[in-house]
Amino acid sequence: MTAATGIGARVLRTEDKRFLTGTGRYVDDLPLARATYAYFLRSPHAHAKIKKLDISAAAKMSGVVNIFTGKDLVDAKVGGLICGWVVKDKHGEPHKAPPHPVMAVDTVRYVGDTVAMVVANSYDEAKDAAEAIKVDYDVQPANIDLAKSFDKGAPQVHPEAPGNLIYDWEIGVKADVEAAFAKAAHVTKLDLINNRLIPNAMEPRAAAAEYDKGTGNYTLWSTSQNPHVLRLILSAFVLGIPEHKLRVVAPDVGGGFGSKIFCYADETMVCWAASRVGRPIKWTAERSESFQTDCHGRDHVTHAELALDKDGKFLALKVETIANMGAYLSTFSTAVPTYLYATLLAGQYTTPLIYANVKAALTHTAPVDAYRGAGRPEATFVVESIVSKAAAEMKIDPAELRRKNFIPSTAFPYQTPVALQYDSGNYPPIIDEAMKMADYKGFEARRAEAKSRGKLRGIGFSSYIEACGLAPSQVVGSLGAGVGQWESAQIKFNPTGNVQVMTGAHSHGQSHETTFAQIIHDKLGVPMDQIEIVHGDTATTPFGMGSYGSRSLAVGGSAIVKATEKIIAKGKKVAAHLMEAAVADVEFENGTFKVTGTDKNVPLAQVVFAAYVPHNYPLAEVEPGMDENAFYDPANFVYPAGTQICELEIDPDTGTTEIVNFTAIDDFGNIINPMIVEGQVHGGIVQGVGQALMEGAVYDKSTGQLISGSYMDYTMPRADNFPSFKLGYKVTPCPHNPLGVKGCGEAGAIASPAAVMNAVHNALAPVGVKHVEMPATPLNVWQSIKGAQRQAAE
């Protein structure tokens, strides 16, 4: 197709016009007549019994319409929030599933747990009334320290999960791995913490709902990444509103990063209460509420060991991880540290034996669930940290050790020892290109020059693999997923030839409106400005799974391609009739149907018109209209891979780290819009570097108060923390989807923490520092240097 706007073109984003001119429509922008406003009273304690909850004074305050508490939900028989993935432990037993009431009934279990909902004529009145609610708490000891969650005497979060253990899960054969370790020439051991993160989407979570008494229909507007799934959960499990009576709309949404996948208490309450209040209800989280109540990410404590032979060939890997679930199991929480984590521990390597044991723990903290990368950044961090540590210990160049163990390009499809079968890849040219771009050869000279300025310069690699586009449905179903993992598309031509494409995926920053339109343009020849991508509304789009796990293009884009094939097939029949030719002789190219070997042709727009005004039309064989649906269930995950190289300088006087070079070479398969992909990679790298150097959720270990509860204390990465990134691509097309695409949304965040931390360790090795945990803040780095100096002095 035309290079200007088809597949592979750097088309400017269609959605930018409204986003950059302030005309986007977010949930909070909704003008709803007679709206009321909700405010949620949150628990100020990490763990407490509610002895008394008195709303009487608050209920009498000015502007108050209604106040709901957990007891109202019990009386109304509202179900609890659900965890949608049943993970079976190492004995085959399903994980412990403590109840997750929408609002606390008699116990609060984290700072931010929902205690009451006040609905008033204005937000300020709701907030005033919430201050008048009297809650008598009996404060209990809280379990905050993840590593100590299973200790005897640790405060218990739920009686249904004795010892705070949700599951004790494993993958691989432990005895085989132990046998390999017994024969190893070298064993590298590593203890690490994958720090807890708070997502911080630019738009806080928000919900609004309206109930139509006449029809019994509910409409819920939510900042959701997957409105159909949210509707399904609310209908089938929580509120019991029949699906056809509940419309969920996720309009423009300002970032999600996973945190908006889940079904939350507040949006559930807004929907439920709309019919009780009889007026629309609006709610938008304050930033402090986002910090406290958005699902957090990561939070692992891990011990890993890698066995190598004398030449550096990996023999076996074993990993023990404790994963934090928080106080309740969020929607996909159980799957993240198991099927999205341990299955990635092979990385890009031929490690023949892998054993992983994961114990999921309850703590009195906010629920933890998927966050950009979800399990895969944690896995990559373990693998790429231990590989670099092994290289340093064995005095092998870190690139060389990686190369020695890469899965060869001839070995695909490659079955890993941890369930996944990689479909395609070619890793050596990626690292070669990255090293060239990063001028790896010149590094030692740059290190020496930095030293002359008093700076410690380091370089670090991260060669990541990720599995995205979670699939196929039957496989994920067998692993405990409660939903299918296909995607849908509908291509609906209008009689005048323009086209609306409905997708079950959802864009909250990913630029689907541009990328998907490029596919349509490429396949059907319709000009870009004649294409509208419609998403985010259960009333107008076919059922679909939404956007997460870098799946939208690989799965949703493939569904669109399937629908274009149906359009072309039908169009050929109509065109054959119009051109008085045999269908077999009709071909379609550049938006035009042609009779092979002749100059007879008819443009798609004319075929579409004929389909809607079927005066001269093969009605006996073909239905009128040009409107096709497709569902696509992938044959496998897709496996993006790449290598990042981070080069940085540390000021030993202050502990400050400055990234001076950052290179990323990725294999995302075929690329639809390189500009958009670069944007995704930039954002991903920044989030990963944020984790490595800046971000960290800190709870007070005894009180469970969220210390990093605002931007005064939670360090978000900023533009001036970064150099200009050097990016490049290598392409091995995905063999099993029609676009040959892989997925790029999470890669940056998956790979970069290890690249940065390997560089930090490389920089600090000369001063005797052995290990630095993330985030490597100035304080942390300075203390590490100081500690090494003290140790050397002893």
Next chain:
Amino acid sequence: MYDFTYHRPKSVADAVKLLKDKPEARAMSGGMTLIPTLKQRLARPSDVVDLGAVKELSGIKIEGANVVIGGMTKHADVATSADVKAAIPALAHLAGHIGDPQVRNRGTIGGSVANNDPAADYPGAVVALNATVTTNSRKIPADEFFKGLFETALADGELITSISFPKAEKAAYMKFPNPASRYAMVGVFVAKTASGVRVAVTGAGGCVFRVKAMEDALAKNFSSAAIKDINIPADGLNSDIHGSAEYRAHLVGVMARRAVDAANK
């Protein structure tokens, strides 16, 4: 925020009268601290007296050997003032690195100094340059102005009208920003003026303080080498998730040396 009565007087006299008449009133300069505090419901003043329309409070003048900056002068104006840049470039530099562009175009020197946030930048300059704070009723020397955490010598209803900074022979400000908020975790202002050498530290403790040992050493030899062995005790310094007291004490030394080097450039 809670409801309050809003006032916008046009003169210092009217503002002072309002503040004296209403014991629960709060004066608002740029509002860079007060407005977030109100929004978080952490303050509940009966009245807010917005000084934004008091024209006599803004402006920068050279008076003899002093730079006199009106209390309502915005950080951006100090940062870009040719007079300040010529007389005390370190002060312009400091102002140009407060907060972000939005803050610099709303926040004022008087508001910052009167608020005396332990992590604010200006108190370091006021003390190190031995400035004089002028209010509607008196003149207060720098050393007597800052009393403790968010505490100053200002009486109820007393407003800063201007601050007079003596020109410096040499001066520099080095800030180590808090990684999250970018407030000063440690800021050291070093100045050599007619009244001698001063080293003022902000961010590290509950209130701006001077480091006498460094001042004495620098008075003899104004070079970073002169203070390289002077360690600041960690006792009493701030400690939080971004910096232990020990780390802050260490940073005072590093920032002081860097400030001296910068002042010598």
